[in-house]
Amino acid sequence: MTAEQTGPIGPDLKQGISAAEVADGESLAGQVDGEAVLLARRGSEWFAIGATCSHYSGPLPEGLIVGDTVRCPWHHACFSLRTGEPIRPPALNDLSCWRVEQRDGKVYVGQKVKPVKSSSRAGRARGPSSVLIIGAGAAGNSTAETLRREGYQGPISIVDPDPAAPYDRPNLSKDFLAGNAPEDWIPLHPAEFYRDRDIELVHGPRVVALEPGKRRVRLDNGDSLVYGALVLATGASPVRLPPELESGNPAVHYLRSLADSRAIIAAAEGSRRAVVLGASFIGLEVAASLRARKLEVHVVSPGSRPLERVMGPELGDFIRRLHEEHGVTFHLGQIATQISSGKVILKNGERLAADLVVAGIGVRPNLELAESAGLLIDGGLTVNSYLETSIAGIYAAGDIARWPDPHTGDRIRVEHWVLAERQGQTVARNILGSGERFDAVPFFWSQHYDVPINYVGHAEKWDAIEVAGDISARDCSVRFRRGPKTLAIATIYRDRQSLEAEVEMERAISSG
Numbered sequence: 001m002t003a004e005q006t007g008p009i010g011p012d013l014k015q016g017i018s019a020a021e022v023a024d025g026e027s028l029a030g031q032v033d034g035e036a037v038l039l040a041r042r043g044s045e046w047f048a049i050g051a052t053c054s055h056y057s058g059p060l061p062e063g064l065i066v067g068d069t070v071r072c073p074w075h076h077a078c079f080s081l082r083t084g085e086p087i088r089p090p091a092l093n094d095l096s097c098w099r100v101e102q103r104d105g106k107v108y109v110g111q112k113v114k115p116v117k118s119s120s121r122a123g124r125a126r127g128p129s130s131v132l133i134i135g136a137g138a139a140g141n142s143t144a145e146t147l148r149r150e151g152y153q154g155p156i157s158i159v160d161p162d163p164a165a166p167y168d169r170p171n172l173s174k175d176f177l178a179g180n181a182p183e184d185w186i187p188l189h190p191a192e193f194y195r196d197r198d199i200e201l202v203h204g205p206r207v208v209a210l211e212p213g214k215r216r217v218r219l220d221n222g223d224s225l226v227y228g229a230l231v232l233a234t235g236a237s238p239v240r241l242p243p244e245l246e247s248g249n250p251a252v253h254y255l256r257s258l259a260d261s262r263a264i265i266a267a268a269e270g271s272r273r274a275v276v277l278g279a280s281f282i283g284l285e286v287a288a289s290l291r292a293r294k295l296e297v298h299v300v301s302p303g304s305r306p307l308e309r310v311m312g313p314e315l316g317d318f319i320r321r322l323h324e325e326h327g328v329t330f331h332l333g334q335i336a337t338q339i340s341s342g343k344v345i346l347k348n349g350e351r352l353a354a355d356l357v358v359a360g361i362g363v364r365p366n367l368e369l370a371e372s373a374g375l376l377i378d379g380g381l382t383v384n385s386y387l388e389t390s391i392a393g394i395y396a397a398g399d400i401a402r403w404p405d406p407h408t409g410d411r412i413r414v415e416h417w418v419l420a421e422r423q424g425q426t427v428a429r430n431i432l433g434s435g436e437r438f439d440a441v442p443f444f445w446s447q448h449y450d451v452p453i454n455y456v457g458h459a460e461k462w463d464a465i466e467v468a469g470d471i472s473a474r475d476c477s478v479r480f481r482r483g484p485k486t487l488a489i490a491t492i493y494r495d496r497q498s499l500e501a502e503v504e505m506e507r508a509i510s511s512g
Helices: 119-124 139-147 191-196 260-267 282-293 310-323 369-373 415-432 495-510
Strands: 027-032 034-042 045-050 062-066 069-071 076-078 086-088 096-102 105-115 131-134 156-160 200-203 207-211 216-219 222-224 230-231 236-238 271-275 296-301 329-332 336-340 344-348 351-353 356-359 363-365 394-396 400-404 444-450 451-457 464-470 475-482 483-492
Touching: 034 105, 062 495, 086 415, 131 139, 139 156, 139 230, 139 415, 191 200, 207 369, 230 415, 260 356, 271 282, 271 351, 282 296, 282 310, 282 356, 282 444, 296 344, 310 329, 310 444, 310 451, 310 464, 310 475, 394 415, 415 444, 451 495, 475 495, 483 495
Parallel strands: 131 156, 131 230, 156 200, 230 394, 271 296, 271 356, 296 329
Antiparallel strands: 027 034, 034 045, 045 096, 062 069, 069 076, 076 086, 096 105, 207 216, 216 222, 236 363, 336 344, 344 351, 444 451, 451 483, 464 475, 475 483
């Protein structure tokens, strides 16, 4: 990730540029009437769309042109060059488009235009009598949005007891918790977005039972809801500490919801010292955010390195050093045995002063509803390549889904925001009969202070790790291999390489 531009850069595209300045498959950053514009070329065709990603304002000119799309270098959002539509998350909103003309060997960008959307949607618009989505997280929200984008006109309801959902969950442990992002950035869309698209958000009641034979669900308030197609996007819940440790201690916090993040912020305002239990992504991002709030932070973890199971020893050591440079103290190979009276006691007898304790020791998929309804469970909710469960008409997406990954050849379950959104897209299209296999390459990012780590692919086990570049200089790629195959690649400040690795893995999948 690079610093945001303070304003448009490049030539005034209204005045025109030589066509020879942009090679086939490349792009150029310019401006029109003070707006940043990406001018791209594909063969004899030219496109002009907004140059700033609608997700976190990433610089699209630094991204990658793939066919008639452009991919953002920061978080791999993908946009159509023809229409400005977000083809793949995490971006949700369209980009502006401009008219492009060629005259006398020059290319001119003129007025904004309203592009014609894909006409292929009309044949899929009918769909089931209604769609009911359980869970308003990344997967549930994406399913509902995609159904409407694809032309579905039937009733859509999303049931979630969280009154604030849907919102940007990754930000809860990053900039929002650190105090660098206002709360009005957190909702994915304003309330009128759902109202205008006739997407019903059912907040408050909780689904307590599925009745597949009757195509209905029961709520804890006694009501029932019927459906034509059902989507389970129930996500995951934090693993809790043993009762003897937690014991109703108000100093102990977990982080999953907006309410959780607000509670940690409130507790941090009156605290000087914090203990984070667990060196997970959430735990370390919380540690970085609390350091940004000037708290003394100690991280306790039973492992010998932070994130070693996911990132390997080289990146694990780098992440530890990075946090130590920012004042975090690690207590590795340790667990908490007592939390009380402003202190945390470790297994080795060490006592840590703590006004605030945050437990980030993992999450578990919320499978209770699926299991009680007799759906097939195997380390997650089992789905086929189309993300349909063992009962026809019931789909699953996000943290609970375990699907056959064509890249690794394994059945996998992945707890990442971007992947959940992309699964929601596939579920929506399959509900409308598209028969689309889910073959997206997993992607996630993690932010530690000013250092982003991008990760493409999925590697639960590997034979070898190959490091290119200098990790300590924050300029590297780390490949995780099994035999001759690259399962995943993590990069630091090598955004273009991360995008190219994603495309390489996609092509390997499509070639069989």
